[in-house]
């Protein structure tokens with residue numbers, strides 16, 4: 001394959017980026033928008049992380065030392081909303097923006113103006129969400145699950161929070177449409193669907209999930225809004241409504257949502273492991289089918305979040321079986337990653353370390369997920385710290401770790417500079433030790449009986465909470481270090497080659513580092 | 528260098544694990560004191576060991592491969608990929624393991640759902656932030672909230688060391704009492720928002736949802752005191768509505784029940800007398816303070832200052848300082864859609880009259896009038 005460099009691109013009488021601040025406001029370039037998304041996501045990760053630090057600070061010792069319980073609830077609620085909608089989802093959209101057009105051999109995203117819009121909605125949405133802290137009654141405090149009737153007791157910030165969620169939803173749906181149209185229309189000749197890199201496949205499926213469920217969330221929160229302000233009674237038992245109905249609608253969105261947060265991660269890891277094992281992915285097509293099965297099953301398991309609401313036994317059995325079934329395609333993925341490593345010739349640069357960390361710790365989160373699927377046992381686990389440990393293993397050491405892996409993997413391509421390998425390794429080990437000190441003891445806390453979403457606890461839980469808080473602070477600091485590493489790489493460093501990684505395969509490595517402003521103006525040749 | 532780091536990480540993990548092993552607190556789910564809780568515990572351990580076994584195989588293979596298949600050891604990558612056999616094996620084997628897991632889980636679930644043939648029933652209602660227990664068919668009905676010692680220690684900046692408080696946050700003023708060896712059926716509901724009733728030693732939790740009645744049951748084998756907490760986020764003081772269940776021998780339970788009934792009769796008579804004879808304003812204010820502290824401070828705060836934007840202040844409130852009818856209506860009937868619930872379902876006429884009078888003449892207000900229990904009774 002030929003290397004398309006910045007020089008050839010000039011021959012195509014193309015404009016470069018505009019200068020200064022307006023470049024970023026008006027840009028329709030997939031790389032610029034990708035960068036915006038990624039930076040936004042990093043900022044939100046720090047904001048959500050700061051809230052987590054407040055939570056862990058209060059939980060450091062029994063007794064209430066620092067914050068009012070009402071404010072504590074605002075912290076957990078907004079921490080989760082910021083992390084999910086502000087950190088993880090935009091990070092994956094940023095990766096999609098940067099990589100999808102390149103990976104399919106196209107010049108840009110299919111709908112560049114909409115792309116600009118879907119990004120620029122986000123800063124306003126989150127400014128609105130965060131502004132609710134300064135309103136009478138503070139931010140939402142009913143948990144990110146927004147269960148009525150509790151959430152309806154919120155202060156003046158409530159409608160702003162709902163509106164912010166609507167904006168995030170619109171942004172996500174537009175992003176998803178763009179992804180689908182790009183994948184279907186922008187592929188280079190010869191790039192058949194079953195030749196696409198797995199990251200493209202997982203995003204393709206994720207985008208359908210997004211389009212299917214974000215409107216469901218929008219509907220649910222709109223019903224909350226009318227219940228509160230227009231005297232409807234969708235969820236009010238006193239008016240003939242049903243508070244449990246909300247939970248069904250919410251989790252019909254919510255469970256696919258957790259796969260929205262993890263499928264692109266599967267794609268990232270499936271790209272990185274073969275590179276550093278110097279061996280092709282073990283079962284490409286079975287990976288594609290497993291992703292599709294997971295996506296399908298994710299629509300019929302939602303009530304496993306509601307085993308304790310008092311469903312009929314038939315319902316409980318159905319949701320228990322369906323949930324257990326999801327373990328099968330997930331297992332297929334893990335087995336495939338390991339078989340890819342098996343008999344490879346592995347090296348352990350930072351992206352590989354984060355990917356291996358992902359596989360191990362995501363699997364630990366998967367195990368606790370399997371335990372949670374057993375309905376009678378879930379009657380004990382539900383709403384305890386065991387659940388908090390479970391979803392942080394899949395979200396932090398799962399989704400976030402894959403994003404870190406992706407950042408290290410592609411930063412040299414994006415910036416043209418190698419990151420500092422030694423610092424990357426330090427970042428990995430600091431994060432991995434601290435994240436386990438942070439979340440592993442929470443399994444014990446939950447089993448021993450500590451409920452989640454509480455600002456204070458009885459003294460028998462003191463020791464593990466202290467461990468967990470120490471781990472939390474260390475993990476938080478390690479991520480500040482990550483910001484520094486990224487900053488340093490953008491500023492300079494050893495020049496990266498086009499290939500960057502010895503074992504890397506795929507179209508992105510045929511472009512220069514950094515790639516030209518418009519990726520493939522002439523379609524590459526696909527072998 | 529890499530090895531060194533791994534060793535270091537491993538060492539840290541080991542010290543951590545050993546410090547965990549020496550500690551005396553719970554690491555695992557309690558076995559509990561009912562047949563159900565033991566079955567749940569067994570299921571938990573079964574699935575845990577299944578996961579550990581799969582983990583050993585999966586992580587073992589990974590670690591093996593990371594040690595031996597590394598480039599620095601001169602490993603050369605073989606290029607094999609795609610194997611239908613492998614894919615089928617690792618789809619079918621987990622599937623079979625799951626079926627083996629699902630069988631006992633189904634059995635336990637069906638047992639847990641069968642609340643029929645109970646010896647007695649108790650209605651449990653969640654309120655922000657206390658529990659109400661009504662013994663169905665017996666004239667016993669009371670509230671149970673966080674005990675005073677914990678409540679004092681848990682205030683922000685109380686400077687009281689929680690470890691000096693007995694059962695900090697896990698103690699209540701009036702525990703639920705049930706007999707040993709009897710099948711007790713619980714009917715769970717809530718008056719305001721969703722709560723969940725959970726005593727880990729009984730092996731389950733169940734949501735208490737406004738407008739719904741959920742069923743659950745226990746049959747406890749050993750007398751004792753069992754503690755739990757509300758498990759569903761229910762607002763500001765969600766962390767502060769514990770559950771304590773005293774399980775007594777049948778004889779002790781009978782004695783306790785008789786005593787409760789006696790107390791209820793006395794309280795009812797006192798209320799009757801107050802209704803007919805009326806109370807002085809001072810008596811009302813004094814009684815009102817007790818009622819206020821027990822029922823209203825969680826939201827309106829000790830000095831009536833409220834919490835801006837969420838719970839209005841009573842001090843200087845236009846409603847409280849205005850015509851009394853509006854205030855009586857607010858306290859008796861609450862306001863739909865807010866945290867202010869209808870207190871006529873929770874308090875008797877004397878208590879209502881007392882707390883209303885108290886709010887008008889204390890907490891920085893001095894309207895100077897009072898209301899008699901009989902006036903409240905007339906409005907029911």
Ligand code: HEM
Nearest residue numbers: 049052055076080083084088143144145395452453454472
């Ligand atoms: C910086 C590391 C993090 C720390 C120290 C941390 C810590 C915490 C803590 C202490 C809670 C409160 C648990 C409770 O009281 O129930 C919490 C809740 C939560 N966190 Fe995190 N977290 C971190 C990162 C993340 C990330 C990256 C995500 C998502 C991608 C996330 C998602 C959530 C969710 C969904 C909740 C539940 C909130 C609720 O109960 O409504 N967290 N986290």
Ligand SMILES: [Cu+2]
Nearest residue numbers: 255302304305
């Ligand atoms: Cu789910």
Ligand SMILES: [Cu+2]
Nearest residue numbers: 757759761765
């Ligand atoms: Cu609660």
